[in-house]
Amino acid sequence: MQYKEFGNTGIKVSAVGLGTWQIGGPATLGGNQIGWGEMTDTRAADILNTAFDQGITFFDTADVYGKGKSEELIGKVLKDRRDKIVIASKYGNRETEEGKWFKDLSAAWMVECLEGSLKRLQMDYVDFYMLHSPNADYEIDDEVVEALEKQKALGKIRSWGISLIPNGRGILPADQGLNFIKSGKPCDFFMLRYNMLEREPEAEFFPACREKNIGVIARVPLASGFLAGKYGEDISFPANDLRSNMSREKIVEIVRKVEKLKFLAAKASGSLAQAALKFCAQNPAVSTVIPGGKSPEQVIQNARAVDIADFTPEDFAKIDEILQA
Numbered sequence: 001m002q003y004k005e006f007g008n009t010g011i012k013v014s015a016v017g018l019g020t021w022q023i024g025g026p027a028t029l030g031g032n033q034i035g036w037g038e039m040t041d042t043r044a045a046d047i048l049n050t051a052f053d054q055g056i057t058f059f060d061t062a063d064v065y066g067k068g069k070s071e072e073l074i075g076k077v078l079k080d081r082r083d084k085i086v087i088a089s090k091y092g093n094r095e096t097e098e099g100k101w102f103k104d105l106s107a108a109w110m111v112e113c114l115e116g117s118l119k120r121l122q123m124d125y126v127d128f129y130m131l132h133s134p135n136a137d138y139e140i141d142d143e144v145v146e147a148l149e150k151q152k153a154l155g156k157i158r159s160w161g162i163s164l165i166p167n168g169r170g171i172l173p174a175d176q177g178l179n180f181i182k183s184g185k186p187c188d189f190f191m192l193r194y195n196m197l198e199r200e201p202e203a204e205f206f207p208a209c210r211e212k213n214i215g216v217i218a219r220v221p222l223a224s225g226f227l228a229g230k231y232g233e234d235i236s237f238p239a240n241d242l243r244s245n246m247s248r249e250k251i252v253e254i255v256r257k258v259e260k261l262k263f264l265a266a267k268a269s270g271s272l273a274q275a276a277l278k279f280c281a282q283n284p285a286v287s288t289v290i291p292g293g294k295s296p297e298q299v300i301q302n303a304r305a306v307d308i309a310d311f312t313p314e315d316f317a318k319i320d321e322i323l324q325a
Contacts, residue, residue: 001055002306006086006287007189007215009159011127013086015281015306017058018051018299019219019290023073024066041073043295048077050296052085054303060191060217060290062090062132063113068120075122082123088191088217089117090132090163105131105138107147114156129157130191133165136176140185149186161189161215174205181208189215194286195223196279196319197257206285215287221280222273222291226254229262229272260322264315268308273298277305279319 002015023044051059059078061070071089078085091113094104114129129148131140140162148160162180164173173192180187190209194201195218209216222228224243233252237244261272268274273291280289293299 001303002281003057004287006128007209008213009128009188009215011086011158013058013288014056014303015288016056016277016303017060017086017217017288017290018047018056018302019292020048020059020061020070020074021065022292022294023047024061024068024070039294044073045077046296047293047299048074050299051293051303052078052081054300056299056303057084058086058088058288058290060088060219062130063117063120064090064093064132068116071117071120075120079122086127087121087123088128088130089121089126090130091117092132092134103133103135103138105134105141105144107141107143110144110147111151114151118156125156125158127158128189129160130163131161132163133167134162134176135167136171140180140183140187145185159188161187161191163217163219164190164192166193172200174201174203177201177205178208181212181214187214189217189287191217191219193220194218194280194283195221195227196261196276197223197227197254197323199323201285202283206283210285216285218280218283218286218289221277221289223254223258223276226258227261227272227276229258229265231255231258257323261319263318267311267315268305271301271305274301274305274308277302278308279311281306282311 003012004015006013023039059074061074063071074087091110092103092105093101094109095101117126118124151157152159164177166173177190177192192201206216225231233255235251264275265272268278277289277291280286291302293302
């Protein structure tokens with residue numbers, strides 16, 4: 001495993017981390033159960049232990065992943081190794097009595113959520129705390145900044161940032177991130193989608209982060225599993241899987257692009273997934289990459305992605321040619 005400085009936080013993280021939505025099971029959104037399929041507690045524990053044994057130190061979670069189940073499992077399995085791991089969690093989603101979600105990024109809700117996360121994690125602090133997918137027109141409120149900074153002073157979080165997710169008005173997460181940077185508010189890091197098929201951050205957002213020494217967490221680095229190269233055009237997903245909402249046309253488009261990218265698998269002894277993770281991790285703006293991993297075997301392969309040979313200028317040129325066709 002390789003380790004990187006996380007922006008200007010003074011914290012080192014593994015170049016490949018572990019996203020943990022999948023270990024908590026589905027979350028509720030608008031009355032529907034969504035996630036990445038079913039998961040047993042035993043398998044979840046195996047995944048977490050395997051990740052740690054492979055040198056992974058960065059674990060990303062959120063209070064809504066399985067309604068707190070992801071945090072609970074992390075706490076149960078990893079609390080005795082607290083000084084050797086880095087934990088990130090998020091807040092900002094609330095649920096009405098009717099089961100509908102709405103955004104609440106207020107200072108008061110943040111403090112309540114943080115206390116709940118710490119209790120579930122069985123830990124005194126989280127290393128990174130995030131605003132979870134604010135709306136496209138959201139501006140960081142001074143009261144929220146003050147509250148987050150107070151939690152830093154109290155030692156309950158070490159730094160804070162924003163998880164950028166597409167939602168509303170057609171504004172790309174990378175553009176939203178740029179707006180936050182330009183606001184001058186003291187945001188320590190960002191999380192957003194980045195993979196070989198979604199490269200918008202490369203144009204302006206990544207250079208801005210590097211200039212300010214702002215950490216970046218690359219989420220969905222395998223394009224929701226498609227960059228593992230195992231899905232055909234006729235793939236279907238169960239109703240409780242996020243990908244079940246994808247149109248057949250979108251699936252076909254992605255699968256055909258992935259087929260053309262399979263030449264990269266030769267760099268990783270036949271594993272396109274490892275090549276895809278290496279692509280993200282090699283970008284100098286990226287602090288850590290967080291694939292999920294639904295089995296210990298997947299986690300092992302993901303962790304070893306940073307050990308494969310670097311992409312060459314010729315590799316990048318060929319990728320560009322394929323994706324621009």
